Amino acid sequence: MKYIDEFRDRRLVERTASGIRSALLGREYRFMEVCGTHTMSIFRFGLRDMLPKAIELLSGPGCPVCVTPCEYIDKAIAVSRIKNVIVTTFGDMFRVPGSRSTLELEKAKGRGIRTVYSTLDALSIARKNPDKEVIFLGVGFETTIPTVARSILIAKSEGLKNYSVLSAHKTMPRALQALASGERNIDGFILPGHVCAITGSGPFGFLASKFRKRCVISGFEPSDIMQSILMLVRQKKPKVEIQYSRITSRSGNPVARRAIDVVFEDAPSIWRGIGRIPDSGLNIRKSFSSFDAEEKFGIKVKRAKEPVGCRCGDVLKGICIPTECRLFGKVCDPDHPIGACMVSTEGACAAYYKYNRGNV
């Protein structure tokens, strides 16, 4: 398959690994792969074993499901219990534990909850069910936010009155700032390729200029990740480079960003396990308040209860690896997830459980 096979070529990956070994010059490095898909890729292709021991890779908070607060799940469940509401969601959110229940359990009780592949599906459901309110659970980073913004613009232009979004959208740059100045000493970041396809490289420049962190915007195939690590090691001065040049450019996607700017505004956001980060979330602007499920329904929930002993927060900040959490593999596994990091397909705990329990 074009753009897949070439980037999984064994000789290319091995040659790049060898290049990394030569470029190390006796130093050790700790890099954070921000995006959950990078964590999965590194495991799926067995890249950890191919890297020299001097390279330590930490998983970061780039799993939107993992960083969505418990309270949001509780709100989604609360709103699904309202008569004539259909909640539409990406599949990942389905099994994430709230304080007392999950969307999956609520669906089993007969609530109107459906998984969709995109907001186009949600809009279609709204058009076909004019007597129901269709609420889309807006969870995601800059990669998917433009599609949600666009869905609101389409709904407005069609005069669709029964579509709204419960926004828990988050943006990456300020979260990475919190990590760059945080407890764990990180030499550099493997930046999320698809987020940067929208944002461009500019919003991440401060990581290099202010925090002196090496940064490379990486694709997701094995040779992308290996090449990104090689580029990180080779940087003489911290800067933001683009490895994923077939998709990402310095300027990103201005059309997509304009759609976001029209519909959303920056807001503080709670990142599960990390806490409140200013300017790291997006609220729907007042001019689109009729598409804001929070405004429409005034959802109130009891104080959220985080699971006792869960170290998802430390995992997201790179302070511990999943196997260091005492719940991992004992009471917390993909069939009985305690924290969001175990249930999401991009969660670090899910990746470790699936690929690393045998310590291959």
Place this chain on the structure above:
Amino acid sequence: MHSLIGSVFMKELANDILLKKGDSAVFNIGKSKLAFTTDSYVVKPIFFPGGDIGSLAVHGTVNDLAVCGAKPLYISLAIIMEEGFGAKDLSKIVMSIKKAAGSSGVKVVTGDTKVVERGSCDKIFINTSGVGEIYYPGLSADKIKTGDAVIVSGPIGDHAISVISKREGISFGTKVKSDSASLLRLIRKALGSSREIRFMRDPTRGGLATTLNEITSDRSFGIALEESQIPVSEGVREACELLGFDPLYLACEGRAVIVVSAKDTGKVLRAVKSDRFGRGAAIVGRVTGEYKGKVYINTRSGGKRLVDMLSGEQLPRIC
């Protein structure tokens, strides 16, 4: 699902036959060695490229008998359908059952029909049970040895992708048809070519990865797979890249996993490939003394990783 079976059903109903956890139960009645199996079919949608719930219900049960070294003889057919289920669709399904049974050489000898209120089941559910006579005794995971080869009779995941694409209304550049088929003839050729076939299974729900994990679980050997040798059709690859699936976990309904001695690997592979349903067969891995109880894969990119049992959410109603 495995833990549900263990903690609820096995806990109360376990006996020496059930505990073997074969695709079919194998036992003696008088001088005859028989295989007996049952399966229920709830696939959605009921018609999909390459088959329907009717043909699936026959092939699935025939294959469960065939992989135990049995010649399938008789099947039962129990149908639960919704009030108002279309007569035309029912007729299509029955014709499909007739054709599949005929080509597998089995007779439908007993049956049952239940009609339930609209909404009590989704259109139609089918259960088939089958009985056959063992002609190749002794197939068992207990016989597997280090050095044995693992053969798969064709590309994996076609059934799951064909069902998902029909269900979701997604089409891919390359059309994918279900691999649902009777393995009877292919298996007869394989078993006829060697006395050193250790074990066979058809990788349905949970795919190749789950089947291999079931084989290695709690045993003194592991299985090493070579990713570059695992046959996956272009259409399934495209679908997996788009939808984020791993082909190792996708259900097949007309494929056999065959574990055979190193010595007879070539013979068995040739025999399987001589069948029209086995043209895409390949040696996908070896039984190893390393990583006891586990399955791992050498990836096409040069790395190595664990292949775990499927856990968490499976694709619903694939078979």
